[in-house]
Amino acid sequence: MINQLVQKIQKTKAPICVGLDPMLNYIPSHIIQKAFAEYGETLEGAAEAVWQYNKEIVDHTYDLIPSVKPQIAMYEQFGIEGLKAYAKTVEYCQQKGLIVIGDVKRGDIGSTSSAYAVGHLGNVKVGSNICTGFNTEFITVNPYLGTDGVKPFVDVCNEQDKGIFVLVKTSNPSSGEFQDKLIDGRPLYELVAEKVVEWGDASMDGAYSNVGAVVGATYPEMSKILRKLMPRTYFLVPGYGAQGGTAQDLKHCFNEDGLGAIVNSSRGIIAAYKQEKYSKFGPEHFAEASRQAVIDMIADINSVL
Amino acid sequence: MINQLVQKIQKTKAPICVGLDPMLNYIPSHIIQKAFAEYGETLEGAAEAVWQYNKEIVDHTYDLIPSVKPQIAMYEQFGIEGLKAYAKTVEYCQQKGLIVIGDVKRGDIGSTSSAYAVGHLGNVKVGSNICTGFNTEFITVNPYLGTDGVKPFVDVCNEQDKGIFVLVKTSNPSSGEFQDKLIDGRPLYELVAEKVVEWGDASMDGAYSNVGAVVGATYPEMSKILRKLMPRTYFLVPGYGAQGGTAQDLKHCFNEDGLGAIVNSSRGIIAAYKQEKYSKFGPEHFAEASRQAVIDMIADINSVL
Numbered sequence: 370m371i372n373q374l375v376q377k378i379q380k381t382k383a384p385i386c387v388g389l390d391p392m393l394n395y396i397p398s399h400i401i402q403k404a405f406a407e408y409g410e411t412l413e414g415a416a417e418a419v420w421q422y423n424k425e426i427v428d429h430t431y432d433l434i435p436s437v438k439p440q441i442a443m444y445e446q447f448g449i450e451g452l453k454a455y456a457k458t459v460e461y462c463q464q465k466g467l468i469v470i471g472d473v474k475r476g477d478i479g480s481t482s483s484a485y486a487v488g489h490l491g492n493v494k495v496g497s498n499i500c501t502g503f504n505t506e507f508i509t510v511n512p513y514l515g516t517d518g519v520k521p522f523v524d525v526c527n528e529q530d531k532g533i534f535v536l537v538k539t540s541n542p543s544s545g546e547f548q549d550k551l552i553d554g555r556p557l558y559e560l561v562a563e564k565v566v567e568w569g570d571a572s573m574d575g576a577y578s579n580v581g582a583v584v585g586a587t588y589p590e591m592s593k594i595l596r597k598l599m600p601r602t603y604f605l606v607p608g609y610g611a612q613g614g615t616a617q618d619l620k621h622c623f624n625e626d627g628l629g630a631i632v633n634s635s636r637g638i639i640a641a642y643k644q645e646k647y648s649k650f651g652p653e654h655f656a657e658a659s660r661q662a663v664i665d666m667i668a669d670i671n672s673v674l
Numbered sequence: 675m676i677n678q679l680v681q682k683i684q685k686t687k688a689p690i691c692v693g694l695d696p697m698l699n700y701i702p703s704h705i706i707q708k709a710f711a712e713y714g715e716t717l718e719g720a721a722e723a724v725w726q727y728n729k730e731i732v733d734h735t736y737d738l739i740p741s742v743k744p745q746i747a748m749y750e751q752f753g754i755e756g757l758k759a760y761a762k763t764v765e766y767c768q769q770k771g772l773i774v775i776g777d778v779k780r781g782d783i784g785s786t787s788s789a790y791a792v793g794h795l796g797n798v799k800v801g802s803n804i805c806t807g808f809n810t811e812f813i814t815v816n817p818y819l820g821t822d823g824v825k826p827f828v829d830v831c832n833e834q835d836k837g838i839f840v841l842v843k844t845s846n847p848s849s850g851e852f853q854d855k856l857i858d859g860r861p862l863y864e865l866v867a868e869k870v871v872e873w874g875d876a877s878m879d880g881a882y883s884n885v886g887a888v889v890g891a892t893y894p895e896m897s898k899i900l901r902k903l904m905p906r907t908y909f910l911v912p913g914y915g916a917q918g919g920t921a922q923d924l925k926h927c928f929n930e931d932g933l934g935a936i937v938n939s940s941r942g943i944i945a946a947y948k949q950e951k952y953s954k955f956g957p958e959h960f961a962e963a964s965r966q967a968v969i970d971m972i973a974d975i976n977s978v979l
Contacts, residue, residue: 392785393800401801410801442786446793447800448807449761453754474782476816478846478912480697481747488751495698495752496706496715502753511781513818514844515851539819541783546820546869547862552855557862561852607783 370506370532371603372575374468375628377435383667384623384674386436386470387426387659388607388635389458390443391419395640397652400425416450419443423458426639429656430663431465438470438605438633459505469505470605474536476511482518486525490533507532509583509605512561516568523568523580532579532603535568537561537595540585540608558591562598569602577603577629584622586614586632593621596629604630610637610666620673627674638662675811675837676908677880679773680933682740688972689928689979691741691775692964693912693940694731694763695748696724700945702957705730721755724748728763731944734961735968736770743775743910743938764810774810775910779841781816781823791830795838812837814888814910817866821873828873828885837884837908840873842866842900845890845913863896867903874907882908882934889927891919891937898926901934909935915942915971925978932979943967 378384393401393415401418408414427437439462444455459469475485487493488502510522510533522533538548538558548558562582569580578601584592586608596604604622608614609632622630641647641662642655650658683689698706701723709723732742744767749760764774780790792798793807815827815838827838843853843863853863867887874885883906889897891913900909909927913919914937927935946952946967947960955963 390786392789405801410803412798412800412805412807415798415800415805440782440786440789442780442782442789442793446789446798446807447805448793449754449758451793451807452757456754474816475747475779477745477747477779478844481695481745484697484745484747484751488747488753488756493717493720493751495717495720496710498715500717500720500752502717502751502756511779511816511818513816513841513852514846515848515853517846517848518844536818539783539823541819541822543820543822547818547866548820550857550862550865552857552862557852557855557857560855564851 370530370574371577371579371581374435374631375575375577377468378628378631381433381435382671383434384631384670385434385666386438386631386633387430387434387638387663388438388440388633389423389426389639390440390635391422391639392443393418395636396422397655399653412447412450415447416454419451420454420457424461425656426659427462427465429660431467433660433663433667434467436468436470436631437462438472440472440635456503459503468507470507470534471503471505473508474511475508476514476518478514479517479521483521486522490522490531491525491529507534509534509536511536512564516564519568523572526579527572530574532581534581534583534605535561535565537565537582538584538588538591540587540612540614544585559594559598562595565602566599573601577601581605583607586619587612589618589621592619596621596624600624606630606632610634616669616673623674632670634666638666675835675879676882676884676886679740679936680880680882682773683933683936686738686740687976688739689936689975690739690971691743691936691938692731692735692739692943692968693743693745693938694728694944695745695940696727696944697748698723700941701727702960704958717752717755720752721759724756725759725762729766730961731964732767732770734965736772738965738968738972739772741773741775741936742767743777745777745940761808764808773812775812775814775839776808776810778813779816780813781819783819784822784826787823788826791827795827795836796830796834812839814839814841816841817869821869824873828877831884832877835879837886839886839888839910840870842870842887843889843893843896845892845917845919849890864899864903867900870907871904878906882906886910888912891924892917894923894926897924901926901929905929911935911937915939921974921978928979937975939971943971
């Protein structure tokens with residue numbers, strides 16, 4: 370699966386994914402009002418607004434990008450109705466030829482991780498039938514429980530040609546609280562990185578492994594070291610744009626061939642129309658603003674590669 | 675909320691929760707067959723089997739216990755239909771007077787954790803309406819992202835009188851891989867424990883904090899130290915029974931007043947009829963086997979308090 374992502378990145382010359390993390394206050398009022406008129410100020414109404422918003426952004430950007438990353442929490446907050454909008458968004462993006470990275474950050478003890486893995490990446494057996502729950506190409510995984518919590522995800526990746534990105538060094542301000550703690554002189558995230566390499570060793574798919582890593586754009590010195598520690602691991606890089614990471618900050622996430630990383634931007638793309646820079650588009654043309662923001666982001670990142 | 679849990683534990687004299695983690699292979703064939711006859715070998719059929727199985731177990735145990743802990747992964751594996759069975763199970767347990775601990779192990783960066791928090795513990799605003807997604811009393815939270823990933827859950831607990839249990843030392847075999855690593859001579863889980871105390875300091879509800887900790891029954895020496903480090907933190911203790919933890923192993927999780935911990939058993943209760951010890955009940959009377967297993971578990975744990 371990582372090889373498919375690499376090919377799409379090469380074809381689009383766009384090592385980016387658009388983070389479909391629709392907060393209600395990002396969504397232009399004409400979409401909100403229409404959804405509420407139809408379904409009321411209910412979970413269903415919120416889910417409809419989210420779906421229509423996503424759809425328009427995807428329609429205006431899918432030809433430029435290889436991938437999207439919906440953040441499931443933004444859907445889960447609206448319960449079942451929200452998760453229906455998540456599933457619908459995933460399916461629509463796939464129909465448009467996009468690779469979907471479900472940002473779910475799941476992770477548990479062995480048998481439970483297996484259930485998450487088949488639920489999000491694979492197929493679940495029901496009687497003699499093979500069924501699918503949430504069917505994304507990649508998901509993100511939390512490593513705090515160690516190998517037996519991560520291995521079931523890797524197994525499903527190997528069986529079904531899917532992929533995961535394991536949290537190594539996250540982009541948020543307090544990520545260092547535990548992740549940076551020194552163990553025999555080395556930060557915890559480096560130990561996690563070494564495990565990611567080990568977990569992904571038997572999951573090679575072309576030049577890279579189906580077991581990738583989340584490495585935040587906001588800590589450039591650390592990503593430099595992590596790039597060396599994990600030469601065949603693809604990085605999913607959050608933190609660009611709204612969270613403060615610049616193109617200069619994330620150039621070390623890439624290998625010399627210009628591959629090895631895919632950079633996410635959520636708010637910076639999907640709510641671009643709210644920025645001064647794109648205000649000329651106005652809320653009615655929010656998706657055109659998103660398209661322009663994608664074009665600008667691709668140029669910005671390619672300028673440092 | 676923790677005070678309500680303590681009162682229910684005192685009333686039932688049962689410091690336990692039943693883990694509603696329904697794997698399809700636990701469910702007796704008469705339930706499976708009925709569900710498949712009605713809905714086919716589909717996600718809907720699986721979800722119906724899960725729901726009927728849960729309902730019968732709850733009907734046979736609710737008067738003995740304070741709490742249940744559904745593991746959301748076991749539902750999520752069946753997609754939207756599975757999650758409907760989760761929501762239905764949560765609601766049914768609450769109608770029966772049980773406190774529900776959603777074992778969701780969520781955790782992300784700030785704004786995303788907020789979405790999970792309102793989705794699982796609180797209310798989400800839709801226009802001028804207040805709606806609820808998954809409405810559990812407690813959830814479990816993963817601390818790997820640090821304070822800004824946990825704080826949004828604590829905020830919702832404080833606003834809505836709900837609670838969380840933060841993963842400190844998990845019960846699985848490889849939990850030590852990262853959690854036990856020494857930092858200035860002390861294991862990571864102790865640092866997490868100190869943070870849990872800090873996070874929960876302003877969330878006191880009676881003698882304990884609404885911010886609790888997950889401490890596995892399978893590591894008794896560690897729970898002894900953790901009990902001292904976190905005197906006012908309630909422990910959610912997985913790993914009893916099927917995972918190998920005994921009553922002796924977990925007595926250090928309790929304070930001297932016999933409070934301070936709630937012990938979970940999943941397979942040992944819900945699939946009790948599969949054990950030699952309870953085989954006389956047979957698959958048809960699986961829920962009576964579960965009731966007997968609950969009675970035995972309560973006696974076993976009380977014998978060491």
